[in-house]
Amino acid sequence: MANIFLAVTQSTNPILPSIPEIIWSVISFTLLMVLLVKFAFPPVKAAMEHRTSKIQTDIDHAEAARHEAERVLAEYKEQLNEAKREATRILEEARKTSEVLRRDLLQRAEEEAAELRARHAGALVSERERVLLELRQQMAGLAIDIAERVIRAEVDRGASDVLIEQYLGEIGAMAP
């Protein structure tokens, strides 16, 4: 019996398998498969699946966050547009009000100016009358003065002509 095994183990044919080597390779491979499938492979697989699911979850969350951000952005844009419209409306209103005010003020200023003009026109007339009156009084005074000087200068006929000329010139210079 031992001889048969010995004969097998000492097989020199390089192609044919030897029994003890088959036994050990089967033991090794079976051991590997049992331990790998039962204990060694599942943790690795679990770690990989855990990572896959975590990445998927993270991507989903990121997607959701992006959608939320887009929604909020749209909301803000709408609010901004609303504010712009409101600002435009307020500006327009202010412009209108200011226009009304301007016209109002202008009208009042014109009225005041007209009133002032009218008042000043009256004052001018009275002033002119006053001046004329004063002038007339002065003229009368002057006329008397001239008459006095003419009488006084009766002796020199030629001189009176000169005097008259002189006074007439003075009056002319005083006239407005």
Add this chain to the structure above:
Amino acid sequence: MQYLAINFPPISEVLNWKPLFFGGSAIAFNKIGLITLIAAFATLGMFFIAGRQAKLVPVGMQNFVEASVDFVNNSIIHDAMGPEGVTWAPYLTGLFFFILFSNLFEVIPFFQMPATARMAVPAPLAIGVYITFIVVGIKRQGLNYFKNSVVPSGVPSFVLIILIPIEILSTFIVRPFALAIRLFGNMLAGHLLLLTFTVLSEALFVKGIGLILLPLPFAMLTALTGYEMFVAALQAFIFTTLTAVYIGEALKGEHE
């Protein structure tokens, strides 16, 4: 004459390893057994470390393991099985790493032997895949599974006479052998290729005569070491992808 002194070891010497424990018994534990055990525990260790870290932002081992699981999910399961295949992720990921590590021992110092270059490793894996996809097919489609897998729809009946035997042969007979032999052959060839250039470099180095020639075999050895690392990953990927395709076919049937 000295050139002829290059002594290539007999093939049994570079493939059959002496038992480390239990010598002479049916469970003789040799280098191949050690490599498959290390491949299994390295895979488990990676997943345990990654599972214990379980950080939200993966770094280090967790990052590597998660990227690998993602790779198996996206490049293998999603393409070959559709979304339904996700439940097969632990099996396919484990299969991928077990084969990858078993292959990579081809270039790891002091081991320098891909466990998959011994038929004892790819054969049970292929048989396991064979049983798995047939069981899944029967569970999913009942006995119609056999009809659905060997009778393609929309083919004229006279063609079926030729096609059915071919389909039976390719699906239920050739598949497990092709799966096992593809992996075994590639890794054995790589191992022997590396060995050849190592022996050549060593012989030239020791004899001294070929020192001028040394850079060439040594450069080849270096380049091939890199290439074999690529092959190790590629074969693990092919084995896992084909497994996913077979199970995916059994899941879908011809109705979907």
